Amino acid sequence: MAYLDIENFCKKFDNTEVLKGISFSIEKGEVVSIIGSSGSGKTTLLRCMNFLETPDEGKMTLDGERLLQCPQIKKEKESVLRSKRLNFGLVFQSFNLFPQYNVLNNVTLAPLLLLKTKIKELKKSLKEKKKTDKTVTSAYIKKTISEYKEEKKKEIDNDAKLLLEKTGLTDKTFNYPCQLSGGQQQRVAIARALALKPKILCFDEPTSALDPELTGEVLKVIRSLKNENRTMIIVTHEMGFAKNVSDKVIFMSDGVVVESGSPKEIFDNPKSEKLKSFLINLENKENI
Amino acid sequence: MDFVTVTLKLLEGFLTTCEIFFLTLVSALPLGLLVVFGSMSKFKPLKIIVRGIVWIIRGTPLMLQVIIIYYVPGLVFNLPLLPRLIAVFFAFTINYACYFSEIYRSGIESISKGQYEAGQVLGMTKGQVFFRVIFMQVIKIIVPPMSNEIITLVKDTSLARVILVAEILKYAEEFTAYGLIWPLFYSGVFYLLFVGVLTLIFGKIEKKLSYYKV
Numbered sequence: 001m002a003y004l005d006i007e008n009f010c011k012k013f014d015n016t017e018v019l020k021g022i023s024f025s026i027e028k029g030e031v032v033s034i035i036g037s038s039g040s041g042k043t044t045l046l047r048c049m050n051f052l053e054t055p056d057e058g059k060m061t062l063d064g065e066r067l068l069q070c071p072q073i074k075k076e077k078e079s080v081l082r083s084k085r086l087n088f089g090l091v092f093q094s095f096n097l098f099p100q101y102n103v104l105n106n107v108t109l110a111p112l113l114l115l116k117t118k119i120k121e122l123k124k125s126l127k128e129k130k131k132t133d134k135t136v137t138s139a140y141i142k143k144t145i146s147e148y149k150e151e152k153k154k155e156i157d158n159d160a161k162l163l164l165e166k167t168g169l170t171d172k173t174f175n176y177p178c179q180l181s182g183g184q185q186q187r188v189a190i191a192r193a194l195a196l197k198p199k200i201l202c203f204d205e206p207t208s209a210l211d212p213e214l215t216g217e218v219l220k221v222i223r224s225l226k227n228e229n230r231t232m233i234i235v236t237h238e239m240g241f242a243k244n245v246s247d248k249v250i251f252m253s254d255g256v257v258v259e260s261g262s263p264k265e266i267f268d269n270p271k272s273e274k275l276k277s278f279l280i281n282l283e284n285k286e287n288i
Numbered sequence: 289m290d291f292v293t294v295t296l297k298l299l300e301g302f303l304t305t306c307e308i309f310f311l312t313l314v315s316a317l318p319l320g321l322l323v324v325f326g327s328m329s330k331f332k333p334l335k336i337i338v339r340g341i342v343w344i345i346r347g348t349p350l351m352l353q354v355i356i357i358y359y360v361p362g363l364v365f366n367l368p369l370l371p372r373l374i375a376v377f378f379a380f381t382i383n384y385a386c387y388f389s390e391i392y393r394s395g396i397e398s399i400s401k402g403q404y405e406a407g408q409v410l411g412m413t414k415g416q417v418f419f420r421v422i423f424m425q426v427i428k429i430i431v432p433p434m435s436n437e438i439i440t441l442v443k444d445t446s447l448a449r450v451i452l453v454a455e456i457l458k459y460a461e462e463f464t465a466y467g468l469i470w471p472l473f474y475s476g477v478f479y480l481l482f483v484g485v486l487t488l489i490f491g492k493i494e495k496k497l498s499y500y501k502v
């Protein structure tokens with residue numbers, strides 16, 4: 001069984017079918033690019049995987065765990081969806097950084113909030129234990145919790161700083177998003193997504209909102225993540241990048257996977273007419 | 289009538305003006321939040337009812353609302369009259385809560401969906417997304433319209449005199465019976481100073497929040 005397995009995703013908005021039975025699978029450590037013309041459903045696919053939309057039909061398995069199964073997923077509680085979401089990270093086209101936090105806090109906010117929840121649970125379980133176990137005193141609980149909190153906080157802070165170093169943002173640690181260029185903002189967004197240690201990181205056209213001279217710095221970061229063997233799914237219009245960095249390319253059109261294969265197969269030897277004309281169109285655009 | 293006597297009288301009235309102002313502000317700010325949760329609720333009946341109430345309150349004069357709250361319970365239900373100041377307080381609080389709620393709503397609705405989704409994909413709860421991500425952005429957006437509305441409140445306090453609450457303007461007007469006109473202008477100075485202080489405070493807040501852009 002593959003690491004990620006998506007089977008027959010279907011999604012309708014009102015009466016338009018946006019996904020019409022998408023299936024594909026990904027191995028651990030693979031980088032997969034999804035290409036296709038505008039409106040083919042690429043964003044919707046990513047949103048379904050991240051539980052921002054609920055597909056009408058389909059199944060998804062990650063690392064042996066059934067994450068999504070229609071129609072049961074519709075009745076799932078918010079808290080369950082929340083923990084499922086953590087399997088994936090999502091980097092948006094428009095960055096969506098939190099403007100009122102500086103770069104470091106953008107990265108640490110979510111991990112700190114998760115820690116808060118964990119501490120609450122820990123406190124509860126210790127209090128349960130106190131009822132039966134006389135050695136568990138209030139003072140002991142207090143001490144355990146505060147030690148755990150300190151340790152984890154330090155860990156989160158260190159992780160964040162490492163991530164900022166990796167994305168080349170150390171000197172921007174205390175800047176606010178409005179003081180950063182688009183490329184820098186997107187790199188913060190990548191660091192922020194990585195801070196939660198997702199199993200798969202998804203990108204939705206990460207460079208589309210950027211000036212051409214800024215795309216390189218973002219692509220470089222993504223490439224460096226590939227060298228760490230991260231599993232990634234990248235929706236992109238940067239064909240050169242898709243060709244160079246991916247292990248596998250998926251071509252979508254009108255809500256179906258028309259063709260998928262190695263970059264060589266897709267770009268040098270397209271089989272379907274749709275893919276051929278998509279590639280020719282792109283080439284023409286580049287030549288204008 | 290010398291200057292000191294007039295000043296003392298006006299100060300007495302100004303105290304009542306301040307009382308109305310601060311009590312209304314302190315209660316209408318949180319009540320407005322409650323109203324906006326109602327008017328933005330996903331539960332349709334609640335939403336419709338709350339928006340209906342907001343529409344009525346915003347569509348009728350505050351003076352009328354003061355009069356209704358003061359007289360109607362007594363005349364229609366034979367209840368004892370509310371103390372005047374309490375009636376004013378209720379009318380003002382309800383009225384301003386509705387106005388504030390609409391400002392809150394415009395602020396909340398202007399935050400892009402992307403902010404909610406960014407919070408969601410980072411595993412935050414709905415409450416965390418609202419209070420840790422959205423809230424401060426809304427605050428920043430609504431400070432200018434809120435400061436306008438709050439300055440209007442300062443001047444609206446004078447409507448309380450319609451049910452004979454002894455606020456500053458009522459005293460100032462009473463001096464005209466002695467042929468004195470200048471206390472009217474003098475009372476205007478009180479308003480101007482009050483509004484001036486508020487303007488300074490809001491300017492400070494805006495400046496404090498200028499370190500980020502929404």
Ligand SMILES: Nc1ncnc2c1ncn2[C@@H]1O[C@H](COP(=O)(O)OP(=O)(O)OP(=O)(O)O)[C@@H](O)[C@H]1O
Binds near residue numbers: 038040043
């Ligand atoms: N929430 C929604 N409600 C209604 N229709 C939607 C919604 N989201 C997407 N669609 C429609 O679904 C179709 C696919 O949209 P999607 O954003 O997935 O395409 P895409 O492949 O990401 O396109 P692009 O390359 O332009 O980003 C479009 O026709 C769009 O109008």
Ligand SMILES: [Mg+2]
Binds near residue numbers: 044205
């Ligand atoms: Mg898209």
